[in-house]
Amino acid sequence: ATGSAPAVPIDERFDIAYVTPVTIGTPPQTLMLDFDTGSSDLWVFSSHMPPFQVRGQEIYTPDESSTARLLEGHTWSIMYGDGSASRGNVYVDTFAVGGLTVLNQAVQTAQQVSASFTSATNIDGLVGLGFSTLNTVRPESQLTFFDNAKASLDNPVFTADLKYMAAGTYDFGFIDRAKYTGEITYVPIDPDPGYWIFTSSGYAVGASSNFSATPIIGIADTGTSLVYLPTAVLTAYYRQVQGATNSRSYGGYVFPCDSALPSFTFGVGEERFTIPASYIRYAPVTEGSATCFGGLQSSSELGINIWGDVALKAAFVVFDSRSPPRIGWAKK
Numbered sequence: 001a002t003g004s005a006p007a008v009p010i011d012e013r014f015d016i017a018y019v020t021p022v023t024i025g026t027p028p029q030t031l032m033l034d035f036d037t038g039s040s041d042l043w044v045f046s047s048h049m050p051p052f053q054v055r056g057q058e059i060y061t062p063d064e065s066s067t068a069r070l071l072e073g074h075t076w077s078i079m080y081g082d083g084s085a086s087r088g089n090v091y092v093d094t095f096a097v098g099g100l101t102v103l104n105q106a107v108q109t110a111q112q113v114s115a116s117f118t119s120a121t122n123i124d125g126l127v128g129l130g131f132s133t134l135n136t137v138r139p140e141s142q143l144t145f146f147d148n149a150k151a152s153l154d155n156p157v158f159t160a161d162l163k164y165m166a167a168g169t170y171d172f173g174f175i176d177r178a179k180y181t182g183e184i185t186y187v188p189i190d191p192d193p194g195y196w197i198f199t200s201s202g203y204a205v206g207a208s209s210n211f212s213a214t215p216i217i218g219i220a221d222t223g224t225s226l227v228y229l230p231t232a233v234l235t236a237y238y239r240q241v242q243g244a245t246n247s248r249s250y251g252g253y254v255f256p257c258d259s260a261l262p263s264f265t266f267g268v269g270e271e272r273f274t275i276p277a278s279y280i281r282y283a284p285v286t287e288g289s290a291t292c293f294g295g296l297q298s299s300s301e302l303g304i305n306i307w308g309d310v311a312l313k314a315a316f317v318v319f320d321s322r323s324p325p326r327i328g329w330a331k332k
């Protein structure tokens with residue numbers, strides 16, 4: 001089997017997050033979920049939430065699904081890197097994405113979500129695509145959608161083809177030759193921490209500068225908007241940007257929106273991927289401001305480097321769970 005579904009930016013201008021249509025239950029209830037390779041819980045806005053915590057999101061109502069079954073005595077609670085949190089109980093139901101159906105998928109129904117989720121009016125929940133070891137359901141942790149689908153997939157892979165200010169695609173079970181150019185460069189990943197962690201071979205600032213061959217260990221994370229890298233890398237980058245400062249009040253690197261920006265190149269093995277300047281000129285710090293927040297930020301507070309959407313949309317990325325697992329990057 002295979003599946004293919006769009007990944008649509010939730011906003012017109014910044015690609016702050018991407019959502020993908022899924023259906024749950026019988027008859028199918030359609031929700032728009034954020035596919036997140038940085039976590040492993042599949043949870044949804046639900047009929048068990050207080051109405052004031054729901055602001056336009058679609059909810060899943062297990063009572064209206066003939067195939068829904070409560071997983072008795074099971075609960076979950078998750079807190080993400082950005083402080084957003086949610087918790088609730090667990091059902092199993094039929095879950096489908098772009099033509100790929102999994103029976104008896106654990107669907108974690110929210111009873112409570114933090115204010116950040118309530119205000120994200122077009123995210124109806126998340127689909128974790130990290131390793132199942134990170135799943136927060138207790139007492140028995142549950143498998144991700146991908147782990148459940150794996151045995152029936154033609155090929156135990158999924159791919160992310162995220163786009164700049166446009167709809168991209170998540171494909172499951174196959175690698176679509178039409179979505180990339182040249183060859184896919186694979187590097188091993190270490191699944192033990194539960195994330196898609198790989199080692200980048202280094203970086204370069206701008207088109208003409210030399211490649212600095214310094215290994216950067218980081219997570220490929222579709223659920224993070226920006227790229228978070230070591231301070232030394234950012235210093236090298238923002239030194240080339242007129243007026244750039246690391247601002248305490250804005251919580252990161254900012255610069256005048258009209259400053260010229262270099263591109264940023266990172267290595268995967270011998271291959272090089274370039275993040276265009278336009279992706280790094282991420283967004284005005286507030287609506288209409290002439291100060292812009294950078295798409296490259298420091299990882300020093302997170303303690304781990306993250307290749308979020310700003311990097312992922314510059315490539316076609318293969319998440320390959322064959323053993324040993326690996327990640328593949330290709331140009332497009």
Ligand code: 0ZP
Nearest residue numbers: 016017038039080081082084116117120134221223224225
């Ligand atoms: C984001 O990139 C946000 C945007 C954002 C960045 C930084 C601070 C923010 C503070 C408040 C709100 C957003 C912030 C993504 C986002 C986009 C659009 C709407 C949103 C509404 C609410 C919340 C977030 C929204 N967040 C990253 C994140 O936590 C920031 C980060 N910090 C990463 C550290 N690492 N992403 C998670 C998925 C998000 C969760 C998906 C909120 C959208 C909803 C995970 O992918 C991160 C992952 C950490 C890991 C890769 C190191 C994680 O937390 N996994 C959960 C595991 C639990 C550890 C067992």
